[in-house]
Amino acid sequence: MLSERVLTKIIHRMTKNHLAMVPAPESRIPEAKPGQRYMLYMHVPFCQRLCPFCSFNRYRFDEKVARPYFESMRKEMLMLKDLGYDFHDLYIGGGTPTIMLDELCETIDLARDAFHIEDVGTETNPNHLAQPYLDKLRGRVQRLSVGVQSFDDGLLKQMDRYKKYGSGDEILERIAEAIPYFDSLNVDMIFNFPSQTEEILISDLEKIATCGCRQTTFSPLYVSSATTRKMTETLGSMDYDRERRYYHLIDGVLAGGEDPLFKRTTLWTFTRNGADAAAVEAAPDRASSSVDAAVHAAVRGKEDDAMGAAEPMSAARLDEFQVSCEQYPAIGSGSISCLDGCIYVNTFSIEEYNEAIAAGRMPLMGKSRMGARDLMRYRFLLQLYQLRLDKRQFKRDFGISIERGLPAEMAFMRLNGAFATDDEEELTLTPKGRYLTVVMYRQFLSGMNNLRDQARDALSGPEHELLFGDGTQR
Numbered sequence: 001m002l003s004e005r006v007l008t009k010i011i012h013r014m015t016k017n018h019l020a021m022v023p024a025p026e027s028r029i030p031e032a033k034p035g036q037r038y039m040l041y042m043h044v045p046f047c048q049r050l051c052p053f054c055s056f057n058r059y060r061f062d063e064k065v066a067r068p069y070f071e072s073m074r075k076e077m078l079m080l081k082d083l084g085y086d087f088h089d090l091y092i093g094g095g096t097p098t099i100m101l102d103e104l105c106e107t108i109d110l111a112r113d114a115f116h117i118e119d120v121g122t123e124t125n126p127n128h129l130a131q132p133y134l135d136k137l138r139g140r141v142q143r144l145s146v147g148v149q150s151f152d153d154g155l156l157k158q159m160d161r162y163k164k165y166g167s168g169d170e171i172l173e174r175i176a177e178a179i180p181y182f183d184s185l186n187v188d189m190i191f192n193f194p195s196q197t198e199e200i201l202i203s204d205l206e207k208i209a210t211c212g213c214r215q216t217t218f219s220p221l222y223v224s225s226a227t228t229r230k231m232t233e234t235l236g237s238m239d240y241d242r243e244r245r246y247y248h249l250i251d252g253v254l255a256g257g258e259d260p261l262f263k264r265t266t267l268w269t270f271t272r273n274g275a276d277a278a279a280v281e282a283a284p285d286r287a288s289s290s291v292d293a294a295v296h297a298a299v300r301g302k303e304d305d306a307m308g309a310a311e312p313m314s315a316a317r318l319d320e321f322q323v324s325c326e327q328y329p330a331i332g333s334g335s336i337s338c339l340d341g342c343i344y345v346n347t348f349s350i351e352e353y354n355e356a357i358a359a360g361r362m363p364l365m366g367k368s369r370m371g372a373r374d375l376m377r378y379r380f381l382l383q384l385y386q387l388r389l390d391k392r393q394f395k396r397d398f399g400i401s402i403e404r405g406l407p408a409e410m411a412f413m414r415l416n417g418a419f420a421t422d423d424e425e426e427l428t429l430t431p432k433g434r435y436l437t438v439v440m441y442r443q444f445l446s447g448m449n450n451l452r453d454q455a456r457d458a459l460s461g462p463e464h465e466l467l468f469g470d471g472t473q474r
Contacts, residue, residue: 023367038087038327040080042092044096048096056093056452077110078114088115090117101136124144148187149161176211186216189219190218208254220243220438327340333350341371345364345367376406
C-alpha cells in the first residue's frame with residue numbers, strides 16, 4: 001500500500017537524521033535520579049553460530065575471551081551501584097547469554113546481591129533447553145525467551161541454525177521439556193523471510209498454538225546496511241508487499257475469533273489466554289479445535305475489530321526490554337543505554353571494553369541526543385506499539401497536547417483510519433493502525449541497527465568486520 005511505503009521512507013529518513021552518533025566525551029553515564037524506576041540490560045555478545053540477519057554486537061564464542069569479558073561486565077554492573085542505581089528488573093540479551101552457564105549464574109547472583117532484583121529475563125537458543133541449563137536457571141531466571149525464528153527445517157538450514165540447534169520437531173520437544181522450569185517461556189519468531197511461504201507461516205503458527213508456551217513474539221524481519229548483502233545471499237531479497245498480509249494472518253490466528261488462544265500484549269507479542277499451569281497443559285487439545293477456524297478466517301483477509309481485544313501491558317510481563325521501561329542503563333560491549341533523552345553506546349570492541357573497565361571508567365564510545373520532538377515521537381511510537389497511548393500522560397510529560405506536538409503524525413494516522421479510539425484520554429488502534437505502527441516500529445528498529453553499524457564502523461582490525469556463521473565477512 002502507498003501509505004505503508006510513504007511511512008517507511010519517512011521513518012527511515014527520521015532515524016537516519018536523529019540516530020546519528022557523535023563521540024561521547026563522558027567517562028560515565030549520568031547518575032541515577034531519585035525516585036526514577038530503572039531496569040538493567042546486560043549484553044552477552046558471544047554465539048556459536050552467527051545468523052545472517054543479526055546486526056547486534058556479536059562474536060564467535062571463544063572461552064578465553066568470554067571469561068574475562070564476564071568479569072568485566074560484573075565490574076561495570078557495580079559501577080552503576082556507585083552511581084546510585086537500583087534495579088528490580090534485569091534483562092540479559094545477546095548474542096547467546098546462556099553460552100557460559102557458570103559465568104551467567106555468577107553474574108545473576110551478583111546482581112541479586114547488589115540490587116533489589118525481583119525478576120530476571122534472559123534469551124537463549126534451542127540447544128540450551130536441556131540439562132544442566134534448566135536446573136541451573138530455575139529460580140535464577142523467571143522469564144526465558146528462546147530464539148526459534150521458525151520451525152521449518154528448510155528455513156532453519158538457510159539461517160545456518162539446523163545443524164547446531166536441531167530440527168523443528170526437536171525444538172518443539174525441548175520447549176515442552178522447558179516450560180515447567182520458568183514462570184514464562186516465550187518463543188521468539190520472525191516472519192517475512194524472503195523464502196517463507198504462507199504455508200510455512202501457517203505451520204509455524206499451528207506449532208506455536210499447540211506447543212504450550214505462555215508467550216510468543218512474531219517480529220517482522222528487519223535488516224541494516226551491514227546485513228543486507230549477506231541476508232540476500234543466504235535468504236533472498238526482502239518483499240515488504242506481503243508483510244501486511246502475513247502480519248494480519250499472525251494476528252488473526254493467534255488473537256482472532258470469539259475464543260482466541262492468545263491476547264495481544266503488544267503489536268507483535270501475544271500471551272496465552274488463561275496462561276496458568278492448567279491452561280498450558282491443555283493447550284494442544286484446545287488449540288486443535290480452534291486453529292483451523294482461525295486460519296480460515298485470517299486467510300480470507302478478515303481484519304475487523306472483533307479479532308481479539310488488546311490487553312494493557314501490565315496484564316502480562318513482556319520479554320521485550322525496550323518496552324518494559326523507557327529509562328534503562330545497559331552494560332556490556334555493544335550495549336545501548338537510554339537515559340535522560342540520550343542514547344549512549346558502549347564500544348563494540350571487546351578489547352577496548354576490557355581496557356576501559358580495568359581503568360575504572362565506563363566504555364562509552366558514542367552517543368545520540370534526542371530533541372524534544374524526537375522524544376515525543378519516541379513516546380508516540382512506543383505507546384502505540386503497546387496498543388494504547390495515554391494523551392493525558394503525554395501532555396503532563398511534554399507540556400503540550402499530542403495534536404500540537406506531533407501534528408503531521410496525527411494527521412497521517414487519522415487520514416489513514418488508524419485510530420479505533422481518539423478522544424481526550426487515549427488513542428487505540430484499528431487493525432490498519434496496528435499494521436501502520438508495525439511499519440513504523442520495524443523501521444525504528446532498523447534505524448537502531450544502523451546506529452550499531454556506525455559503532456562497528458568506528459573499529460579497526462578484525463573487530464571491524466561483521467562475521468557470519470560460515471566465517472565470511474560482510
